[in-house]
Amino acid sequence: FLLSHDSDTFNRWEAGQQLAGQIIAGLISDVQQQRPLQLNPSLIQAFKKLLEQSWEDLSYFSLLLNLPSETYLAEQMQVVDVDAIHQAREFVSKTLATELQAQFQALYAQNHKDESGQFDAGAIGRRRIKNTCLNYLSTLQQPEIQSLAEQQFAGAKNMTDQIAALSVAVNYPHPAKQHLLTQFYQQWQNEALVIDKWFTLQAASPEPDTFATIQALLQHPAFDLKTPNRVRALIGAFSQSNPLHFHAANGQGYQFLADQIIALNAINPQVAARMTGALTIWRRYDPSRQALIKTQLERIISTPDISRDVYEVASKSLV
DSSP, X not given: OHHHHOSSHHHHHHHHHHHHHHHHHHHHHHHHTTOOOOOOHHHHHHHHHHHHSOOSOHHHHHHHHOOOOHHHHHHTOSSOOXXXXXXXXXXXXXXXXXXXXXXXXXXXXXXXXXXXXXXXXXXXXXXXXXXXXXXXXXXXXXXXXXXXXXXXXXXXXXXXXXXXXXXXXXXSOOTTHHHHHHHHHHHHTTOHHHHXXXXXXXXXXXXXXXXXXXXXXXXSTTOOTTOHHHHIIIIIHHHHHOHHHHTOTTSHHHHHHHHHHHHHHTTOHHHHHHHHGGGTTGGGSOHHHHHHHHHHHHHHHTSTTOOHHHHXXXXXXXX
């Protein structure tokens, strides 16, 4: 009720986050207990009412439609289960998109306008709500939606729309993914900050081939371990913004990060120390992952000539 009607903007947003968070928490438990997943109709009805209302502040509207992040959901768990969190959250996103597809498509079409060079609140809001709709619709993996994303990418007159279209092609199965990534790189290869984003998008993707992609990107001509921003864009994004693959049950994410920390140690100990921070919260995970992370932390501190910065971060986390 508060999500649909509260006049206080913060209370309304918080009510939505709490409702969605509680429902996703229940679904996480269902995943863990291998029970069939079913979305509470109250969330669908709440979103339906939001989509039926008229909004002046579209940026705020887009915030109301955003589900709690996987990072936030993990913070609510005593023992973090990255697989169950991802599965439950994606189930909610896809179910909402399925049940409300017509409304999302209509809202997208209503706000998809050529407003290049316009940065007023109205134009920014229209871009945000349009791209929120595109993200929901992309969970359906329908050819017409995939074409919509490709068309938006091709016709984008601003970075927001182009990045949003590329993001859904990277985060969900899309037949033109490699083509769009190549085209984006060729267009922006001389803009370092934009290419940082290009690396980050791929490093944070939940798609099954992400780990192999990251390993390949280490050999990309634009990647340089001596460039801190590029290291943060690829290695940092993977370890801090991709819990699903960084915390893979086989431990390959932890070993990968430890390898990069050890390599970085001789180049930039301060950046290496900051990268080590991703391994220091090992107590939040299940015993198997704890053991895998501790093995890598112990490998790091026993490395010959390890810097004092890295040693301090790694060793303190084991105490």
